Amino acid sequence: MAKSKEGMCEVLYVNTKAVKKIAARMASGDVISVMAETFSLLGDSTRLRVVQALSHGELCVCDLSAMLGVGRTAVSNHLRLLRGMRLVNYRRDGKLAYYSLADDHIAGLLAECLEHVQAMLTAS
């Protein structure tokens, strides 16, 4: 077994059995990409506040903007991204556009993450 210039790890696993077992369980690249995109959307404070607000009920852009102290353009851009990934529903009522969470899983993600953060904060 020839050794490469950069060491054994280039051609051989240290723990072959563990690697093979784990490799077989990895999600497909497509699924990972969509998951990462979803997490990424929740990974901005402003956008996360929008999502959290909507997890308690639908709101129009105008009220979201005022309540969060964020410009309407910014709110609108964030909602466009969230809509693109189907994280929010859209409803038009006259001049107003109402948004709400599209999916119980989204609220579930917030809840799970909140638990993690609280557990982390109390542990430190």
Next chain:
Amino acid sequence: MAKSKEGMCEVLYVNTKAVKKIAARMASGDVISVMAETFSLLGDSTRLRVVQALSHGELCVCDLSAMLGVGRTAVSNHLRLLRGMRLVNYRRDGKLAYYSLADDHIAGLLAECLEHVQAMLTAS
């Protein structure tokens, strides 16, 4: 009631009751920040693959790098970030550094997101 140049929404809510109810339930800014940071860490495909691999068992940097086809420097940098937010545990065994998920909530986030994505993909 004076109207501002930019309209009523600057000084008044459209749905005052809904806004007040929702505003009272918003998480604190600090908690939101940590949550966003956590989501953001999961919001990169490479890092998410690292986390998903670790959700099935601990691995060393070397095996992670080979298994995922990602440079060791990149893996190391990602693990440093994950360690900073305490998403992973660190264990040293001789020359090797083994990492594992720190928290069941992390695996829970992956599972919840996976369910969401699968539901979304089958719906479309």
Next chain:
DNA sequence: AATTCAATTCATCATATGATGACATATTGA
């Protein structure tokens, strides 16, 4: 039709971030 206002789109800018290579560190064994 004209006006008003909420919402959206677009271009721009400053900043954040992931990948990479060079270099440093740490541990094992000769």
Next chain:
DNA sequence: TCAATATGTCATCATATGATGAATTGAATT
């Protein structure tokens, strides 16, 4: 001590991204 190897750190670069203001669209009211 010296060599080999796995890991970590740092600087750099290209790219991605959030905030903002100007311009536009769409709907209701007069």
